[in-house]
Amino acid sequence: MTANVPRRRSLAKVEGRQALGFATPALVGLALFTIVPVVLSVVMSFFDWPTFGEKTFIGIDNYIRLFTASPDFWPAMRNTAVFTILYVPLNVGLSLVLAMALGPRIRGRGALRVLFFIPVVTPMVANVLVWKMLLQPQGLFNGASESWFGVTLPNFLADPQWAMIMVVIMSVWQGVGYNMLIFSAALEQLPESVMEAARIDGASGLRMQLSIVVPMISPAVFFATIMTMITALQVFVQPQLLTGGGPGNATQPLVQFIYNQGFKFQELGLAAAGAWILFALIIVITALQFGAQKKWVHYEH
């Protein structure tokens, strides 16, 4: 027994060295491409940091400028908020209904699932371009409504209110399949015994779905809501390509604002500061959701 102890210790040492070998690629990559940029980003946000040329330390001026002097910042905050508030409930609600509707008794559910999942994996740019074509003043929606019903629809992408609504609708269309698949996976893991018990107790149909099924998959709904909200706060491609952030700045979200500051106006410091505000926003909202989960998320314990 006693002779074993030093041997075991040296074994642990050997294993430690081997582990270092295995973990090194990941550690180096993480340091170079995450830790360094994160630290650098903090530093940059306190500098006047043009893409090329002299960098000067300016303290928290970038942050002050964002909140007081930058004409597009508050509209970008508002647009991000509006997008998130419209997009998240629509996406989560619709994907939940779809997942429940595509129950085991639906013929062809596998094929239907694939169909709803296709826009998720298609390059977002391709999706946006398709919708841009549909939403042109002469496009399918306007053209059909005018020539078949004599109703002139608004110019969807040029009207400040409609542009945002279309960005939301297009985003829901492209994103709903992902949450649907998460909910489907959760629904399939439901213990049959509980469902059976509920059925024997007389639960069926909508009642069954609302008071048995939804609470049982509430952890999945919680998870999907958080992830969807995080992606909503980071929305970029849809407004960038569908409306260019316009008309004016009516659909320009925070990430597009950050992108423009950094890579159009070459003010990397200001862009970095904007990115940190976005990060803070994400953290706060996620924390609030975790705080609220006790009220509606049921874990089995």
Place this chain on the structure above:
Amino acid sequence: MSTDLQTSSVVLGDGEHVEVDRKGRTRAPLSAAERTRLVIAHVLVYIAAAIFVSPIVYAFFSALKPNSEMFTMPPSLVASEVRWTNFLDVFAYGPFLTYIGNSFFVAIAGTLVVLFVSTTAGYAFGRLRWKGRDAVFVLFLATLMVPAEVLVIPMFQVMQWFDWVDTYQALIFPFAFTAFGTFLMRQFFRGIPYELEEAARVDGAGPVRSFVQIILPLAKSAVAVLSVFTFLSFWNSYLWPLIVTVDYNAHGTLPIGLASFSGLTGTRWDLQMAAAIISMVPTTVLVIVLQKHLVKGIAMAGLGGR
């Protein structure tokens, strides 16, 4: 395609009817009300699917139109002629083939890097004992919280320092070291019984050998899931390539290339739609082929929230 509806009625000894589906599971027989509900559910689901898929169908037919007839009144599905040549003209219009080639190269190389890094690190975190392991792992997970938008701005600066702006390296490496893959592999490796590896160890196999010959082969499904998700994220990535690529004609990837059919002289909607349809093909095929694994993978990765 699932055929769960095809159940057969089986008469038990006491004369009670029980439905048995093709997989042999028994089911309670449907009451009349339930049958009606099921029919309504089918109708609603198929209508929803039809509405859902119509933009892509319309885009496909639009890709067959001449550009001048793209927006006719009233709108029509088929124009005066059906131009299959649009799908070929896409390649003549610009360096579309280069975009596709770049996308494949970057996505495949990126996936290989991610697989290598994630499996090795997952092995170190999941199956080897070393000092500080858990602390380093927490740091790993913490990096998952940093949004890409925070990273891209300093990352561009780092690329300038490396002199990597407008290179393939810059498209492949910066986002290939995410903690997600390491986390996924670690979780999977932890579930493999230790006895399997110990037997090999006793026989004198080092960790490299037991990693390559025992652990990796057992992790095939996890590796498959990680590959698909990684490939898709590289294939569809837009913001980072937009920033780090300067000469789009040389290093542009597909999403960048797709936007290039809108120029100063107007938009070639016909070609743009043809290009969009072409870009949807590889990912759609991937999803159809790997449908079952995707659902399993999403459940397995703990993405089900349990």
